Amino acid sequence: MNVVRNYLYNAGYQLLLVMLPLVSITYVSRVLTNTGVGINAYTNSIITYFVLFGSLGINLYGNRQIAYLREDQYKMSKTFWEIVILRAVTVIAAFLAFFIYLPFSKHSLLMLFQSLNLLAVMFDISWFYMGIEDFKKTVTRNTLVKLISLAAIFIFVKDKSDIGIYIIILGLGSLLGNFTLWPFIRHLIIKVPLKDLQPFRHIRPSIVLFIPQVAISVYAVLNKTMLGQLTSTVNSGYYNNADTLIKTVLAVATATGTVMLPHVANAFANGEKNKVNQMLYDSFDFISFLTMAMMFGLAGLSIHLGPYFFGKGFEAVGGAILLESPVILLIGWSNAIGTQFLLPTNRTKEYTNSVLVGAIVNIILNLPLIYFGGLAGAVLATVISEICVTGYQLWAIRKEVEYRKLFQNVSKYFVAGIVMFVPIFKINNSVRTSVLSLFLEVLLGIIIYFGMILILKPTIVDKAKQMLKKK
Numbered sequence: 001m002n003v004v005r006n007y008l009y010n011a012g013y014q015l016l017l018v019m020l021p022l023v024s025i026t027y028v029s030r031v032l033t034n035t036g037v038g039i040n041a042y043t044n045s046i047i048t049y050f051v052l053f054g055s056l057g058i059n060l061y062g063n064r065q066i067a068y069l070r071e072d073q074y075k076m077s078k079t080f081w082e083i084v085i086l087r088a089v090t091v092i093a094a095f096l097a098f099f100i101y102l103p104f105s106k107h108s109l110l111m112l113f114q115s116l117n118l119l120a121v122m123f124d125i126s127w128f129y130m131g132i133e134d135f136k137k138t139v140t141r142n143t144l145v146k147l148i149s150l151a152a153i154f155i156f157v158k159d160k161s162d163i164g165i166y167i168i169i170l171g172l173g174s175l176l177g178n179f180t181l182w183p184f185i186r187h188l189i190i191k192v193p194l195k196d197l198q199p200f201r202h203i204r205p206s207i208v209l210f211i212p213q214v215a216i217s218v219y220a221v222l223n224k225t226m227l228g229q230l231t232s233t234v235n236s237g238y239y240n241n242a243d244t245l246i247k248t249v250l251a252v253a254t255a256t257g258t259v260m261l262p263h264v265a266n267a268f269a270n271g272e273k274n275k276v277n278q279m280l281y282d283s284f285d286f287i288s289f290l291t292m293a294m295m296f297g298l299a300g301l302s303i304h305l306g307p308y309f310f311g312k313g314f315e316a317v318g319g320a321i322l323l324e325s326p327v328i329l330l331i332g333w334s335n336a337i338g339t340q341f342l343l344p345t346n347r348t349k350e351y352t353n354s355v356l357v358g359a360i361v362n363i364i365l366n367l368p369l370i371y372f373g374g375l376a377g378a379v380l381a382t383v384i385s386e387i388c389v390t391g392y393q394l395w396a397i398r399k400e401v402e403y404r405k406l407f408q409n410v411s412k413y414f415v416a417g418i419v420m421f422v423p424i425f426k427i428n429n430s431v432r433t434s435v436l437s438l439f440l441e442v443l444l445g446i447i448i449y450f451g452m453i454l455i456l457k458p459t460i461v462d463k464a465k466q467m468l469k470k471k
Contacts, residue, residue, distance in 0.1 A: 024153045025244060028166060029310035036163045037310075038237030042228040043107050043167070045221045045236070047098075047114035054094035054118055057209030058087050059127045061202070064344060066131025077189045078196065080128055085199040086206070091122040113164055116171025123178040125185070132188070141180035149173030209343075212352045215359035223378040226366050235375050241310050242320035242379070249294040250328050276345060281405050282463075284336040288410050289453075289460050291332035296417035297445045299325040300424030304433040316375055323379040330386035337393040350396040358389035409458035416452035420445050 029037050062083045069076040098115060105111045152169045156162065227235040298305075299322055306317030334354070342351040362385040369377030394403075424445050431437050453461065 024150055025241060026309045026311075027154065028157060029241065029314060031157055032160050032163055032166065034234050034237050034313045036160050036166075037241065038228070038233035038235070039107060039110065040163060040167060041224050041236040041240035042233045043105075043110045043114050044117075044240075045224040045228070046105070046111065047117055048221045050094045050098045050101075050115075051118050051121055052210075052214060053097065054087070054091040054121045055124075055210075056087070056090045056203075057206045057211075058083055058090075058202075059124070060339075060343060061206045061209045062127035063130045065202075066128055067133075067344075070132050073190060074192070078192045079202075080125075080185075080189050081192050082197050082199040083127075083202055084125065085197065086202050087124075088122055089199070091118065094118060094121075110164060110167060113167040113171060116168065117174055120171065120174035120178050123175065123182070125178070125181050128185075128188075129181065142177040145173055145177040145180060148176075208348050208352065212348075212355040215352075215355035222362065222366060223370075223382060226370050227375065227378050230367075230370050231374050235316075235378075238314065238316045238320060238375050239378055241314060241317045242306065242324055245298070245305070245309070245317075245321055246324050246327055249298055250291075250331055276341070277401060280336065280341045280401060283340050284333065284406050285409055285458075285460055287332040287336045288329075288407075288413050289458070291329045292410075292413035292417045293420070293445075293449045295325050295328040296421040297424065297442070297449070298328065300421045300445065301428050301438065301441060303425075304428055305438070308433045308438075320375055320379050323376060324382060326383055327386050330383070330390050334386065334390045334393055337390070337397060341397065342393065347396070350393070354389050354392040354396065357392050358385040361385045361388045409460060412453070412456040412458045416449050416456060419452050420448040423448070 025037070032040070062079075065079050065083070066076060069079055095115070095118060098111075098118065102108055102111060149169055149172070152173075153166060156169065157166045224236040224239055227233075227239055302321035302325065303318040306319075306321055307315045310317055338351045338354060342348070342354075362381055365381040365384060366378065369381045371377070373380065424441055427441055427444075428437075
């Protein structure tokens with residue numbers, strides 16, 4: 001039950017991380033207009049590259065290492081301080097590179113404001129709490145800061161000239177959120193003499209995880225950058241808004257990755273191979289159950305959801321959401337295999353190769369598809385890239401797992417999703433969109449999906465009953 005509790009904490013927090021920007025962007029889209037939203041998306045995509053370099057794959061690496069060593073306080077403390085020092089060095093190096101780039105930026109002042117996100121990385125120790133499976137602190141402390149940031153947006157962002165204020169508020173929110181995690185460290189970490197610390201011994205393993213993070217960033221951020229360069233920053237905004245909605249529903253599923261990584265890593269360190277495999281089967285099945293419903297549900301609402309959320313001028317977002325919806329299922333699966341199996345079991349090479357394949361495919365497809373298809377081309381490139389990532393990971397684990405167990409319920413979830421999608425899509429395109437209509441459509445979708453699940457009876461039904469009896 002501890003894993004379930006941690007999942008609920010992290011799912012709630014990850015959902016909050018995307019829900020609050022989603023709430024704010026519905027307001028900001030109307031205030032800053034599609035031009036302002038596009039400029040923010042474009043400049044944020046640029047700073048993301050520097051943030052990535054400053055992070056150096058430490059979040060995943062630190063999470064895993066702390067999980068390995070959490071039963072030895074001295075070794076855990078030593079590793080913690082070494083990683084903190086290493087991250088400070090990499091962030092400083094990233095800032096030096098940023099200031100070299102800054103004079104060449106066409107939005108230099110806004111880029112300077114965006115650099116608050118890079119500064120926030122230096123003080124991020126969420127990976128430590130994830131490693132010891134203490135998700136409550138990261139959730140409760142950061143929730144307050146995020147709510148304050150949301151309030152500040154409504155108070156201070158009043159017209160399209162306030163784009164700089166909007167960027168500053170978001171950056172300060174991240175920085176303050178990371179600061180709030182530090183006071184609890186003194187109860188968990190002991191002092192280690194400086195002469196005993198060897199921070200640079202973590203460079204190589206961090207870089208190994210940094211490579212896939214770069215690759216992931218390529219097809220997560222490059223689309224916005226290339227849309228801004230090849231078409232217009234307005235299209236970057238459309239893509240960003242569609243992607244925000246996709247990531248909102250996806251957060252509930254991918255939260256299992258953060259929770260399960262330290263859990264699986266600890267089991268792997270203790271030589272419990274059968275337990276590791278069983279956790280993959282259970283997690284993959286649960287994610288399939290969730291993401292199939294999310295994919296078809298969001299697709300059914302997509303066409304009118306975009307313009308309703310973001311206002312006039314954002315009609316293109318609806319079509320982009322419909323095209324991108326399969327990413328929910330694909331990323332859910334790759335999260336289960338990559339983050340919850342390959343990484344905690346030290347199969348970093350296979351994980352790296354999978355995202356490199358996705359990045360290469362994305363780079364190859366982006367130029368022609370964006371040039372000829374614009375926004376739709378960028379979305380299509382994203383979907384194909386995710387297919388390649390998931391396909392490679394499934395091939396990589398072919399000798400360790402049984403596909404029959406992995407996919408035993410997927411066809412049932414797919415049928416339930418299709419049965420839900422058809423009426424929801426028809427209703428959404430025949431009635432006037434409002435809060436009430438969306439609520440009723442979502443409620444109807446939930447009833448249909450769960451009704452079909454009870455009829456088709458996948459194994460998750462019996463597992464849920466057993467869990468409720470234990471509780």
